[in-house]
Amino acid sequence: MSIVVGQEAFAAAVLDPTLPVPAGVVSYRGDADEKRFAVYRNNVHVGLVGVVAAKYPVCATLVGEEFFTAMARLYVASHKPTSPIMMHYASDFAAFIEGFEGARPVPYLADVARLEQAWSVAYNARDEQPLSIGHLASLAAEDLGSFGLAAHPAAALVRSAYPIGSIWSAHHAAGVAVRPGAESVLVSRPGAEVNVTVIPSADAGFCGELLSGATIAAAAAHTLDQHPDFDFGRALVGLSSIGAFSSSTRKD
Amino acid sequence: MSAKRLPARAGLGLKPQHYTQILETVPDIGFFEVHAENYMGDGGPPHRYLEAVCGRYPLSLHGVGLSIGGEDRLSLDHLRRLRSLIERYRPQSFSEHLAWSSHGESALNDLLPLPYTGATLDRVAAHVDQVQQALGRRMLLENPSTYVLFAESTIAEIDFLAGVAGRTGCGLLLDVNNVMVSSVNHRVDPFAYVDRFPVEHVGEIHLAGYDEAVDAAGERLLIDAHASRVSPDVWALFRHTLGRTGPQPTLVEWDNSVPAFDVLADEAALVDAAIASAGSSSGAPSVRRMAS
Structure with missing residues (x-):
C-alpha cells in the first residue's frame, strides 16, 4: 500500500526547506532523496529571485548582485506570488526594502525601487x-x-527626498550627473516607450493633487500656497505633454 | 500569418532583448514561440512587438501557468486570459504542460510533477477537455522533465500521455530534452521512451540544454535548465525521434542566460538541417507536417 502524496504537502515542502521530503516522493531507487527534491525548491526560489532581479535592475546594480540576491531571497521567502503572471510579482518590494535593516545604508534604495515598479x-x-x-x-x-484630470493608465508620480531620477538615468545613459537633493519623477508612456521625467517640486505637488482627484482650481490653489510663483498653466501643458493624464471630467 | 499549423521547421523563443533585431533583419526562422503569461499585461511594448512579429512569422503560444495537473480547479480567469490572447494573435499552436504550478493561493512559478494513477488521469483528462472547450481549439500537452517519482504511480508516463490524448483528442508536445532529463534521472532508456511514444499525436518537438548535477547518492542528475546549447546526446535522440515522427515544428528553448540572437539562430539552423535530412530519408510521409 503506497502513500498518496497530496499537492498541499508537496507544495508545503517545496516552500519550506526545513520540512522533510514528503513520504511517497522517491528516487528511482525508492528512497527519499533530499537533493532531488531540492531541485524543485531551488527552481521556485531561484526563479522568483530572478523575477525580482529582472524587475529591479537599477536597485540590483546599486547594491551589487550579492547583496541584492540575499535581500531578494529574504523577500521571496516571505512573499509568494498569488498569480501565475510574474509581471505582477514583487509589486511591494519597495515597502520590503524600507523595512529591511540591511538596506539602511542605502536610504534611497526603496524610492528607486518605487520608480522601477512604476516603470514596470x-x-x-x-x-x-x-x-x-x-x-x-x-x-x-x-x-x-x-x-479634474484622470491619470493616464501608464502614469505614476514618484516623489523622493533623494535624486532618484538622476540615479535611474545614470544607469541607463552615460554622462548623467547625480547631485544630492530631492527629486520628483513622473513615469509615463505617452507613446511607444516608457519615459522617466524629473519634474519641478511644485509641478509634482500639483500633479499629485490632480492624480488623486482634485479639480485644477483646487490643485493650483494648494500648490500656490507653497510655491507663490507657481504657473499652473505652464505645469499643465508640461505634464500633459509627457502623458500624465488621459481624460477630463467637469467636477461641479 | 494565417497558416493553420506551425511549419515543420525550427522555431525560437521570442525574447524582448531580440525584438528589434528580429523585426529589422527578419531572419529565416520557421516560427516563434512565447510564454502566454508574459503577454497577459494590458498593453504596451510587449503586445506591440508581438503583433509585429506575428505579422511576419507563425506563432506558438506556450502556457506555463494553467496548472493542468493540479488538484485545484482550473482558474477560469486564467482561461479567459488565454482565450483573449488566442483571439487576438490567432497562434498556429497552443500548448501546456503535464504538470502543476498553483496550489490554493500560491502560484509556485515552477512545473511540479504529479503521480500517474487512474485518478490523476481522470483529472488531467477532465482539465484538458475543459481547456479545449474554453479555448475552442485543440491543445498540445507536453511531457515533463522530472527529478522524483511517486510510489503511488501505477501508470507509465507514456501510457498516461497516450490516455489523455486518446480521451480528449489533444495532441502531444514531445520535449526531447525532457525525455533525456527524466530518462537519465530515473534510469530508463531515452531511446526506448521515444520508441514507445504515441507519435501519431505529436504536433511539436522541444529541444533545450540541460545542466549536470548529482543526487544525494552521488549519482548523475540532469536539470532541465534552458540555459545552454542542446547537448550532443539530445541531438542524437532528436534525430532518432525524427525518424519516427517525420519532420516536426521544433523549438529550441533558451530561457535563462539568453545569448545573442545569432547563437539562437545557429541552433535553429542545426535543427533545420536535422529536419531536412530526416525528411529526405523518412519512410513515413503520412505523419509529415508540411507548412501550409
Whole structure:
C-alpha cells in the first residue's frame, strides 16, 4: 500500500526547506532523496529571485548582485506570488526594502525601487492616447478650474527626498550627473516607450493633487500656497505633454 | 500569418532583448514561440512587438501557468486570459504542460510533477477537455522533465500521455530534452521512451540544454535548465525521434542566460538541417507536417 502524496504537502515542502521530503516522493531507487527534491525548491526560489532581479535592475546594480540576491531571497521567502503572471510579482518590494535593516545604508534604495515598479506598470499598462494639449486648450475656453484630470493608465508620480531620477538615468545613459537633493519623477508612456521625467517640486505637488482627484482650481490653489510663483498653466501643458493624464471630467 | 499549423521547421523563443533585431533583419526562422503569461499585461511594448512579429512569422503560444495537473480547479480567469490572447494573435499552436504550478493561493512559478494513477488521469483528462472547450481549439500537452517519482504511480508516463490524448483528442508536445532529463534521472532508456511514444499525436518537438548535477547518492542528475546549447546526446535522440515522427515544428528553448540572437539562430539552423535530412530519408510521409 503506497502513500498518496497530496499537492498541499508537496507544495508545503517545496516552500519550506526545513520540512522533510514528503513520504511517497522517491528516487528511482525508492528512497527519499533530499537533493532531488531540492531541485524543485531551488527552481521556485531561484526563479522568483530572478523575477525580482529582472524587475529591479537599477536597485540590483546599486547594491551589487550579492547583496541584492540575499535581500531578494529574504523577500521571496516571505512573499509568494498569488498569480501565475510574474509581471505582477514583487509589486511591494519597495515597502520590503524600507523595512529591511540591511538596506539602511542605502536610504534611497526603496524610492528607486518605487520608480522601477512604476516603470514596470507603465510598460505593461493599457494603451491609451494621453490627454492632448489641444484638448486642454478647449477646456481653457470653458471654466478650466472646475475640471479634474484622470491619470493616464501608464502614469505614476514618484516623489523622493533623494535624486532618484538622476540615479535611474545614470544607469541607463552615460554622462548623467547625480547631485544630492530631492527629486520628483513622473513615469509615463505617452507613446511607444516608457519615459522617466524629473519634474519641478511644485509641478509634482500639483500633479499629485490632480492624480488623486482634485479639480485644477483646487490643485493650483494648494500648490500656490507653497510655491507663490507657481504657473499652473505652464505645469499643465508640461505634464500633459509627457502623458500624465488621459481624460477630463467637469467636477461641479 | 494565417497558416493553420506551425511549419515543420525550427522555431525560437521570442525574447524582448531580440525584438528589434528580429523585426529589422527578419531572419529565416520557421516560427516563434512565447510564454502566454508574459503577454497577459494590458498593453504596451510587449503586445506591440508581438503583433509585429506575428505579422511576419507563425506563432506558438506556450502556457506555463494553467496548472493542468493540479488538484485545484482550473482558474477560469486564467482561461479567459488565454482565450483573449488566442483571439487576438490567432497562434498556429497552443500548448501546456503535464504538470502543476498553483496550489490554493500560491502560484509556485515552477512545473511540479504529479503521480500517474487512474485518478490523476481522470483529472488531467477532465482539465484538458475543459481547456479545449474554453479555448475552442485543440491543445498540445507536453511531457515533463522530472527529478522524483511517486510510489503511488501505477501508470507509465507514456501510457498516461497516450490516455489523455486518446480521451480528449489533444495532441502531444514531445520535449526531447525532457525525455533525456527524466530518462537519465530515473534510469530508463531515452531511446526506448521515444520508441514507445504515441507519435501519431505529436504536433511539436522541444529541444533545450540541460545542466549536470548529482543526487544525494552521488549519482548523475540532469536539470532541465534552458540555459545552454542542446547537448550532443539530445541531438542524437532528436534525430532518432525524427525518424519516427517525420519532420516536426521544433523549438529550441533558451530561457535563462539568453545569448545573442545569432547563437539562437545557429541552433535553429542545426535543427533545420536535422529536419531536412530526416525528411529526405523518412519512410513515413503520412505523419509529415508540411507548412501550409
